[in-house]
Amino acid sequence: MNRDKDVLKPDICVIGAGSGGLSVAAAAAAFGVSVVLIERSRMGGECLNTGCVPSKALIAAARHAQSAREAHRFGVKFEAPQTDWHAVHAHIRQVIDGIAPHDSVERFTTLGVNVIEAEARFLDGRTVEGDGRLIRARRFVVATGSAPRIPDIPGLQDIPYLTNETLFEAPREIGHLLVLGGGAVGIEMGQAYRRLGAAVTLASRGELLSREDPELVVPIRMQLEAEGVSIHTYAEVSKAESGKGGRVRLVLTNGTRLDGTHLLVATGRRPVLENLGLEKAGVAYEPDGIHVARDLRTTNCRVYAIGDCVSGGERFTHAANAHAGLVIRSALFRLPVSIKPELLPRTVYATPEFAQIGLTEAQARSQGLALTVLRIPFTENDRARTGLETEGLVKLVAGPRGRILGVGITGPEAGEQIAFWSLALSRKLKLSDIAGTVLPYPTRAEAGKRAAVAYFAGAAKNPWLRRVLRMLRVFG
Numbered sequence: 001m002n003r004d005k006d007v008l009k010p011d012i013c014v015i016g017a018g019s020g021g022l023s024v025a026a027a028a029a030a031f032g033v034s035v036v037l038i039e040r041s042r043m044g045g046e047c048l049n050t051g052c053v054p055s056k057a058l059i060a061a062a063r064h065a066q067s068a069r070e071a072h073r074f075g076v077k078f079e080a081p082q083t084d085w086h087a088v089h090a091h092i093r094q095v096i097d098g099i100a101p102h103d104s105v106e107r108f109t110t111l112g113v114n115v116i117e118a119e120a121r122f123l124d125g126r127t128v129e130g131d132g133r134l135i136r137a138r139r140f141v142v143a144t145g146s147a148p149r150i151p152d153i154p155g156l157q158d159i160p161y162l163t164n165e166t167l168f169e170a171p172r173e174i175g176h177l178l179v180l181g182g183g184a185v186g187i188e189m190g191q192a193y194r195r196l197g198a199a200v201t202l203a204s205r206g207e208l209l210s211r212e213d214p215e216l217v218v219p220i221r222m223q224l225e226a227e228g229v230s231i232h233t234y235a236e237v238s239k240a241e242s243g244k245g246g247r248v249r250l251v252l253t254n255g256t257r258l259d260g261t262h263l264l265v266a267t268g269r270r271p272v273l274e275n276l277g278l279e280k281a282g283v284a285y286e287p288d289g290i291h292v293a294r295d296l297r298t299t300n301c302r303v304y305a306i307g308d309c310v311s312g313g314e315r316f317t318h319a320a321n322a323h324a325g326l327v328i329r330s331a332l333f334r335l336p337v338s339i340k341p342e343l344l345p346r347t348v349y350a351t352p353e354f355a356q357i358g359l360t361e362a363q364a365r366s367q368g369l370a371l372t373v374l375r376i377p378f379t380e381n382d383r384a385r386t387g388l389e390t391e392g393l394v395k396l397v398a399g400p401r402g403r404i405l406g407v408g409i410t411g412p413e414a415g416e417q418i419a420f421w422s423l424a425l426s427r428k429l430k431l432s433d434i435a436g437t438v439l440p441y442p443t444r445a446e447a448g449k450r451a452a453v454a455y456f457a458g459a460a461k462n463p464w465l466r467r468v469l470r471m472l473r474v475f476g
């Protein structure tokens with residue numbers, strides 16, 4: 001039996017050292033609060049090892065290949081690009097290795113965090129066990145993330161397939177990639193492999209990025225198809241089977257057969273909750289994740305849940321980080337906090353890039369709000385024209401008196417541009433604030449400002465305003 005003196009009694013015990021867990025641990029330690037952090041696998045979690053970092057490193061390599069292909073449009077000529085898959089893999093590895101020290105056991109130990117490398121599980125509502133150690137913390141934070149959700153397709157388990165967990169683990173020459181799933185992972189990876197020289201066929205049950213504004217998704221689909229990605233939307237797969245020479249095949253319910261050398265399954269996520277003992281802790285959950293209130297507390301008020309393991313939440317690194325910030329304010333400073341999903345930007349790092357914050361037009365309409373919708377296509381933006389990258393648009397959804405309800409951007413560096421609108425929405429700025437801001441010329445950001453200015457275009461024709469102008473002329 002464990003004696004009480006052998007029990008660790010930190011203020012905070014964090015389970016999972018991914019984006020969310022590391023943020024809580026680092027911030028709590030910075031305030032001098034005692035923290036135990038338990039991680040069963042790799043520090044840095046999904047984002048560093050199998051998610052954002054390797055995928056964006058691959059996308060960067062693919063972008064160079066595509067630039068070489070398109071350079072002739074600017075009067076510059078290169079040989080057709082060739083992919084050295086070992087070197088691409090080495091580049092991805094190097095990027096991960098460069099960031100890893102920031103998330104390492106050594107760094108967190110130096111910060112004052114007690115890192116336990118083990119699987120954690122709740123024994124009861126106040127106690128967690130990891131590597132035979134008992135932890136009775138004042139507050140617990142479950143940040144165990146998510147894993148690929150594998151659809152129940154007959155034959156799928158009998159053929160080799162890749163997920164984001166295996167895609168980056170070794171250099172792999174891909175001849176023809178079948179991608180199952182038309183979400184962020186499927187689109188980003190499908191385009192990247194196509195640009196690196198693979199044939200790519202993408203099949204998805206619904207439309208690409210089905211929850212997003214179709215008007216903003218169309219330019220992405222057009223670009224993917226122009227680059228040679230074969231896209232099958234509204235595709236139901238009836239079975240998966242292996243073909244000759246280790247090939248893979250998906251058979252659709254309409255009889256279409258899709259053949260490839262490799263299959264990437266990118267059909268969404270499931271929360272990682274197995275063996276956690278949540279029932280013993282009185283923490284309620286459902287297949288989609290842990291139930292949380294708006295302050296991220298679970299049904300056990302000592303236990304918070306953050307990041308990808310939360311039910312109904314957005315699954316992004318910046319969402320996990322935002323959750324972490326709220327937990328710090330709530331658990332350490334006892335301040336009332338509330339998640340604000342409407343202030344979380346969503347991005348897809350395809351070409352053209354996609355970013356959205358706040359309400360889409362359809363969401364705003366479904367709430368019965370009086371709307372003004374403003375669009376500026378990048379064909380009307382000088383910076384886009386100089387770089388011959390005019391596909392896409394900025395779309396603003398505004399409410400009464402120029403209140404900004406939502407902004408969507410499809411075009412190069414949309415993820416960078418949405419930062420400006422994130423600030424605007426979080427500070428409750430109005431379109432008049434944006435219209436009155438001076439932006440450098442020529443920039444893509446000007447397209448957003450032009451859309452804001454367009455909101456006031458009607459004012460120039462206002463007869464009352466014109467009468468005032470005539471009167472003012474009287475004064476010289």
Ligand SMILES: Cc1cc2nc3c(=O)[nH]c(=O)nc-3n(C[C@H](O)[C@H](O)[C@H](O)COP(=O)(O)OP(=O)(O)OC[C@H]3O[C@@H](n4cnc5c(N)ncnc54)[C@H](O)[C@@H]3O)c2cc1C
Pocket residue numbers: 015016017018019020021038039040041042043044045046047048050051052053055056118119120121143144145146164185272275276306307308309315316317318319320349
């Ligand atoms: C291919 C891909 C690309 C992505 N790109 C982006 C992007 O560009 N931008 C973006 O914002 N988001 C991106 N995401 C999403 C992002 O990776 C996740 O939203 C983010 O990593 C979630 O962080 P988290 O802390 O909730 O979970 P994770 O990072 O998954 O961390 C959870 C940790 O908990 C550990 N753990 C689980 N159970 C236990 C246990 N019982 N005991 C101890 N430890 C445990 C796991 O080992 C893991 O290390 C991408 C995802 C994928 C798959």
Ligand SMILES: NC(=O)c1ccc[n+]([C@@H]2O[C@H](COP(=O)([O-])OP(=O)(O)OC[C@H]3O[C@@H](n4cnc5c(N)ncnc54)[C@H](O)[C@@H]3O)[C@@H](O)[C@H]2O)c1
Pocket residue numbers: 151152180181182183184185186188203204205206207208209210235236237266267268269314315316346347348349
């Ligand atoms: N740029 C980024 O920030 C970024 C990049 C990659 C991933 N992520 C995050 O990672 C998470 C996972 O991304 P994802 O793309 O795997 O999931 P997702 O939920 O975004 O998309 C899943 C796709 O798979 C399709 N699908 C589901 N079941 C299917 C089936 N049986 N047959 C055919 N198609 C099927 C869906 O219609 C959908 O298009 C997302 O929540 C996303 O937020 C973010």
